[in-house]
Amino acid sequence: MWRRASLGFQRRWRSGKTTRSEWPASYKKTVEEWLVRSDGSPSAASAASAADSQRVEPDVEANEEDMVRRLPVRLLSTATQTHALAQRILESDQHSIAVDCGGEKMGRFGKLALVQLATKDEMFLIDVEMGGEDIVQPLKPVLMNVGLVKVFHDCREAASLLLNQYHIPIYSVYDLQVAFTAWLEREGLEIYQAGLAEIMRTFSLSAYRLHRWDRLERSEIPSPKWHERPLQPQVIRKAVQNVAHLLPLQSTLNKELGDPSGTLIQRRSMHYLEYANMNSKELPSETASLRSGxxxxxxxVSKKPGAAYFKLNHSVTGAVLEDEDLKEFVDLKPGDVADCQVKSVSPCQSFAHLQREGHGNLWFDRHQSRMMKLPSQEQMDEARPRRQSSLYGHQGAPGRPNLQEDRRSFREQKPTVVHKLGKRGAVKVKKTGFTPPAPRQRYAG
Known part of the structure; x- marks a missing residue:
């Protein structure tokens, strides 16, 4: 019985159906057990795990390597280390790197705590909380390099934070959320913006199980935890997992979309980068009052029956909740941008109720599949000026109308009122309609 159970476990292990996690289930381990030292030497815990991995059977280890991301994680806390990393990436033959950011309230007015980078061989956690702004600036040549593709998952808030607070624009972005939306379009499915966990469940279910992403989804990390030092193990695990699987998912999605170079998704991701400049003039500061009009x-971001939610590149979220207002957003898909005006602000100051610009004067053009604005009377007069009648000057005879309708028939019409003889002048009205002749009766002889 024991031998049969062990053989069954080995078969499940080789097939990748086991739920064994690469990361320990306990969160009581210290940071040193998770990270590799900056000089490249492994810690005691990593050396012990390496010794244990040598005792695994060769075929099991080879099968596991295909599904589990085994990359060393290095923690950088000084600008010198970040500068050396940037030079190393730029001088290498890397075509793509994975990038992610962590912090409290990400966005234009957020606070950055951690920048995660991942290559094919290793991962880096750049501690912005300890190194300050100086530790981020050496990354500028990497993020602005057009020949190096930066793979993100939903880069909007990270791009807005880096541009508005550190003056670092990002070029050549491949966004997995945009790629997943393109895949939904190709499959003819409803378009929505998916999270990283859902993309992994769709295209990398084995890695989702082995890395225990079900626990990551259930355990939400409070925002202040990103700024606590030393870094907590659950924060490190979340940061590493958010960036470790981006490059394999990029390769998988490129194959699914039939675009090996990923050029299509890079072009589509440009409007995510334009989000960083959105409403910079209309709402220059977080304290700028959002008032009606x-x-x-x-x-x-999301459209459901009875509600639609929008990103404003601000700490306030846009919302449309009334049916009359929702009808004017029927042409939008997730990721589209529309000109709106604030209708009201919620009492909690977290939501701004929106109306589309030109409210009440819009109509949906089904041929172009977009909302159109009804033209004004002045625009109509300009497009179609009033012309004088072509019959101007052709007057009829005096006392007669200018236009006369032709008679239906030129036959002599008999009077419709006749006096029937012998009835003392009784008036009889003649029927003007056609009366068919009576049918002849046949007599049987």
Whole structure:
């Protein structure tokens, strides 16, 4: 019985159906057990795990390597280390790197705590909380390099934070959320913006199980935890997992879309980068008052029956909840941007109720599949000026109308009122309609 159970476990292990995690289930381990030292030498815990891995059977280890991301993680806390890393990446033959950011309230007015980078061989955690702004600036040549593709998952808030607070624009971005949306379009499915966990469940289910992403989804990390030092193990695990699987998912999605170079998704990801400049003039600061009538640009995030939610590149979220207002957003898909105006602000100051610009004067053009604005009377007169009648000057005879309708028939019409003889002048009205002749009766002889 024991031998049969062990053989069954080995078969499940080789097939990748086991739920064994690469990361320990306990969160009581110290940071040193998770990280590799900056000089490249492994810690005691990593050396012990390496010794244990040598005792695994060769075929099991080879099968596991295909599904589990075994990359060393290095923690950088000084600008010198970040500068050396940037030079190393730029001088290498890397075509793509994975990038992610962590912090409290990410976005234009957020606070950055950690920058995660991943290559094919290793991962780096750049501690912005300890190193300050100086530790981020050496990454500028890497993020602005056009020949190096930066793989993100939903880069909007990270791009906005880096541009508005550190003045670092990002070029050549491949966004997995945009790629997943393109895959939904190709499959003819409903378009929505998926999280990283859902993308992994769809295209890398074995890695999802082995790395225990089900626990990551259930355990939400509070925002202040990103800024606590030393870093907590659950924060490190979350940061590493958010960036470790981006490059394999990029390769898988490129194959699914039939675009090995990923050029299509890079072009589509450009409007995610434009989000960083959205509403910079309309809402220059976080304390700028959002009042009724203020015109803003809004990017659709989610649309459901009875509600639609928008990103404003601000700490306030846009919302449309009334049916009359929702009808004017029927042409938008997730990721599209529309010109709107603020209708009201919620009492909690977290939501701005929006109306589309030109509210009440819009109509949906089904041929172009977009909302159109009804033209004004002045625009109609300009497009179609009033012309004088072509019959101007052709007057009829005096006392007669200018236009006369032709008679239906030129036959002599008999009077419709006749006096029937012998009835003392009784008036009889003649029927003008056609009366068919009576049918002849046949007599049987």
């Amino acid at each position: 203020v015109k803003v640009k809004a990017m659709l």
